[in-house]
Amino acid sequence: MSTRLDVKKTYKLYIGGDFPRSESGRTYVVNDAKGSFLANAAQASRKDARDAVKAARSAFGGWSGRTAYNRGQVVYRIAEVLEGRREQFETELRAAEGLTAAKARTYVDAAIDRLVWYAGWADKIAQVTGSANAVAGPYFNHSAPEPSGVVAIVAPSGPLLGLVSVVAPVIVTGNTCVVIASEPHPLTAITLGEVMATSDLPGGVVNVLTGSVAEVAPWLASHMDVNGLDLTGVTDPELARDLEVAAAENLKRVRRPGLEDLLAAPPLDRMTRFLETKTVWHPMGI
Amino acid sequence: MPPTDSTATGSTTGFEFEYSPAPEARSIVDIKPSYGLFVNGEFVDGRGRSFKTISPSTEEVLAEIAEADEADVDDAVRAARRAYTRVWSRMSGAERGKYLFRIARILQERAREFAVLESIDNGKPIKESRDVDVPLAAAHFFYYAGWADKLEYAGLSTAESGPPKPLGVAGQVIPWNFPLLMLAWKIAPALACGNTVVLKPAETTPLTALLFAEVCQQADLPPGVVNILTGAGETGRAIVAHPDVDKVAFTGSTEVGRAIAKTVAGSDKKVTLELGGKAANIVFDDAPIDQAVEGIVNGIFFNQGHVCCAGSRLLVQESVAEDVLARLKRRMATLRVGDPLDKNTDVGTINSAEQLAKIRELSDIGEAEGAGRWSPPCDLPNHGYWFPPTIFTGVSQAHRIAREEIFGPVLSVITFRTPKEAVEKANNTPFGLSAGVWSDKGSRILWMASQLRAGVVWSNTFNKFDPASPFGGYKESGYGREGGRHGLEGYLK
Numbered sequence: 184m185s186t187r188l189d190v191k192k193t194y195k196l197y198i199g200g201d202f203p204r205s206e207s208g209r210t211y212v213v214n215d216a217k218g219s220f221l222a223n224a225a226q227a228s229r230k231d232a233r234d235a236v237k238a239a240r241s242a243f244g245g246w247s248g249r250t251a252y253n254r255g256q257v258v259y260r261i262a263e264v265l266e267g268r269r270e271q272f273e274t275e276l277r278a279a280e281g282l283t284a285a286k287a288r289t290y291v292d293a294a295i296d297r298l299v300w301y302a303g304w305a306d307k308i309a310q311v312t313g314s315a316n317a318v319a320g321p322y323f324n325h326s327a328p329e330p331s332g333v334v335a336i337v338a339p340s341g342p343l344l345g346l347v348s349v350v351a352p353v354i355v356t357g358n359t360c361v362v363i364a365s366e367p368h369p370l371t372a373i374t375l376g377e378v379m380a381t382s383d384l385p386g387g388v389v390n391v392l393t394g395s396v397a398e399v400a401p402w403l404a405s406h407m408d409v410n411g412l413d414l415t416g417v418t419d420p421e422l423a424r425d426l427e428v429a430a431a432e433n434l435k436r437v438r439r440p441g442l443e444d445l446l447a448a449p450p451l452d453r454m455t456r457f458l459e460t461k462t463v464w465h466p467m468g469i
Numbered sequence: 470m471p472p473t474d475s476t477a478t479g480s481t482t483g484f485e486f487e488y489s490p491a492p493e494a495r496s497i498v499d500i501k502p503s504y505g506l507f508v509n510g511e512f513v514d515g516r517g518r519s520f521k522t523i524s525p526s527t528e529e530v531l532a533e534i535a536e537a538d539e540a541d542v543d544d545a546v547r548a549a550r551r552a553y554t555r556v557w558s559r560m561s562g563a564e565r566g567k568y569l570f571r572i573a574r575i576l577q578e579r580a581r582e583f584a585v586l587e588s589i590d591n592g593k594p595i596k597e598s599r600d601v602d603v604p605l606a607a608a609h610f611f612y613y614a615g616w617a618d619k620l621e622y623a624g625l626s627t628a629e630s631g632p633p634k635p636l637g638v639a640g641q642v643i644p645w646n647f648p649l650l651m652l653a654w655k656i657a658p659a660l661a662c663g664n665t666v667v668l669k670p671a672e673t674t675p676l677t678a679l680l681f682a683e684v685c686q687q688a689d690l691p692p693g694v695v696n697i698l699t700g701a702g703e704t705g706r707a708i709v710a711h712p713d714v715d716k717v718a719f720t721g722s723t724e725v726g727r728a729i730a731k732t733v734a735g736s737d738k739k740v741t742l743e744l745g746g747k748a749a750n751i752v753f754d755d756a757p758i759d760q761a762v763e764g765i766v767n768g769i770f771f772n773q774g775h776v777c778c779a780g781s782r783l784l785v786q787e788s789v790a791e792d793v794l795a796r797l798k799r800r801m802a803t804l805r806v807g808d809p810l811d812k813n814t815d816v817g818t819i820n821s822a823e824q825l826a827k828i829r830e831l832s833d834i835g836e837a838e839g840a841g842r843w844s845p846p847c848d849l850p851n852h853g854y855w856f857p858p859t860i861f862t863g864v865s866q867a868h869r870i871a872r873e874e875i876f877g878p879v880l881s882v883i884t885f886r887t888p889k890e891a892v893e894k895a896n897n898t899p900f901g902l903s904a905g906v907w908s909d910k911g912s913r914i915l916w917m918a919s920q921l922r923a924g925v926v927w928s929n930t931f932n933k934f935d936p937a938s939p940f941g942g943y944k945e946s947g948y949g950r951e952g953g954r955h956g957l958e959g960y961l962k
Contacts, residue, residue, distance in 0.1 A: 314939075314953060314954055314955070316935070316938045316953055317937050318933075318937050318938050319608065319935055320935070322933065324935070324937075324938050326953065326955065331943075421735075423735060424734050424735030425734075428735075430730075430734075431727050433945055434723070434726065434730060434944065436948055439737075459901075459924060459943050460924065460939050460941065460950050460955050461918075461923070461924060461926065462925045462926070462939050462953075463918045463925075463928065464925070464926070464928065464933050464938070465914065465930070466929055466930050
């Protein structure tokens with residue numbers, strides 16, 4: 184029996200639909216659950232963060248301008264492709280986090296189902312959060328949600344379900360995002376980037392950075408072309424406060440740290456926090 | 470009272486006839502020489518200093534007002550907490566609603582008094598305080614009164630979360646441009662949702678908030694549910710930073726809003742901010758021009774332009790720019806600037822010397838940067854703070870008068886050729902509160918409305934407000950909505 188050397192993957196960043204290395208040339212060692220070497224992940228820099236914001240901003244007009252039906256189909260497509268590659272994700276989760284086979288399957292199932300759940304929200308969120316307003320005068324008046332713009336996200340530690348649970352609600356409504364993957368478990372996030380890159384999701388809608396949250400998040404929090412900041416994955420309260428202070432400079436919409444039970448039904452505010460309400464008036468008359 | 474000539478109406482040049490003065494009687498209001506703070510259902514002396522509130526149209530001192538210090542804030546928050554825990558959060562929504570209905574009715578009953586007092590203290594024309602501010606304030610209470618026992622229908626809760634719950638004590642800080650109306654926008658939804666409040670009116674316009682305290686007494690509102698603390702920035706900061714305040718609601722400048730967002734960072738406080746604006750009012754060549762001109766005038770000269778959603782940038786399509794400007798100037802020449810209490814007055818007084826200095830400074834900069842300044846001939850009274858309706862033409866997007874909120878009766882005129890260019894220019898601002906579109910073409914209006922990054926889009930109208938209509942901004946104009954079902958969200962868990 185001949186032994187074959189397996190071909191290992193180089194894990195890079197996912198920016199603007201491409202998989203570049205960090206411009207800084209830095210990597211950091213990612214170990215598996217037992218502490219053995221798994222891979223070198225890219226360690227994103229300030230420049231990578233800014234490139235990612237630029238990519239997200241360029242993608243925003245096109246993505247938010249698509250019909251809700253179309254966005255729903257694209258998010259559904261991510262679920263389809265993920266289902267087709269589920270073994271790979273189960274294997275990765277087991278290696279990275281030391282999960283049992285059953286637990287890994289549960290998380291992959293939940294991640295796929297969550298994408299399907301959010302896909303269905305695309306063309307319903309406006310009906311649930313919008314309104315026809317009975318004003319005291321001869322005016323047509325209605326309110327509907329619109330995406331806030333570019334949202335920066337610090338993902339929680341669950342490398343697959345955690346990431347899907349923070350990214351899907353943000354993009355399905357038309358936002359684009361830059362997400363910092365779980366620092367200790369970044370590899371699955373990049374593999375998920377491969378899924379998104381092959382799911383009809385336009386480049387730049389989701390941008391994934393790996394590296395140090397404490398180093399990269401402040402650049403995103405203070406970036407003047409970022410409209411929202413989701414701190415779900417920030418565990419250090421002092422860093423969370425500093426990021427919220429930095430975000431105040433251009434009045435970013437901030438979701439404070441805190442993670443719900445990811446296997447339970449998600450709270451609606453994962454979507455509504457990064458939605459604006461637009462109210463349009465027009466006189467009625469003949 | 471100053472001599473009447475100081476408040477004479479001006480700007481009638483070119484007219485064949487003069488209006489006789491038609492002043493609203495002031496006798497309906499009873500302004501006390503001094504006011505304390507309203508804490509726990511009664512007026513108490515403040516521990517801090519005091520300041521004077523003046524009539525901006527005459528510079529006459531109206532009353533001595535207490536400036537709440539940290540200890541006063543602490544008392545008020547404690548009173549609000551006690552009222553929340555013992556009374557207000559335990560009361561049924563239906564009963565809470567009935568108190569709000571009572572308040573709405575008393576505001577209607579005392580509408581004239583409120584309108585006159587508002588015009589005296591703020592300087593806005595009586596026809597606006599009488600027809601806009603006060604009726605809308607009453608309507609706001611009436612609207613939210615009806616929500617108090619229907620919160621579980623608001624779509625803000627799920628079967629798992631159970632019925633929506635109030636947050637607790639709300640600290641609210643409001644501006645001087647619509648003193649009573651902003652109070653209503655803040656207090657009505659807070660109370661309907663079961664919160665209690667500590668509210669600070671602006672230092673230049675405390676009187677209608679203090680009169681509102683009397684309304685709370687007449688309505689038998691339980692003590693501590695509404696507390697009114699007068700003061701300036703220090704008092705506001707103490708309310709926002711108080712550890713027992715669960716919710717902060719602020720309307721005012723983006724600069725202060727930013728400071729508030731920083732103060733509450735890392736806390737559990739829920740925040741809504743309604744901040745500055747630099748709205749584009751966009752006129753297409755197919756617009757009904759005379760109506761558009763009325764909308765431009767209403768957009769920037771309503772309330773002396775002291776409006777966060779004012780249409781302070783006129784974007785006019787190049788092909789009709791000359792015609793629109795000519796008609797706008799003709800219309801501006803008919804605006805009557807003068808005594809706020811005169812029922813014929815269209816444009817009243819700038820609210821304070823400080824604000825007047827800011828408007829003058831930015832207008833001078835506009836001229837220095839090369840824009841063309843024009844105001845109609847206009848006799849301004851000798852006392853008080855006045856600024857004539859003003860337009861700037863030849864304004865480029867880089868000019869400070871095109872970028873900064875002036876918060877006065879000053880309009881910057883910019884031209885465009887294509888709808889895309891209009892959208893680009895309209896959205897080229899860190900603000901995103903409101904916008905206006907004037908066109909006869911339905912599809913163009915809807916397309917424009919979808920492209921404008923602003924929380925309120927007025928099409929073929931401007932500066933319309935209603936308690937059922939959500940109001941609030943995109944980007945640096947703040948976050949959260951006031952009004953409508955959306956307005957409940959900021960006051961519920």
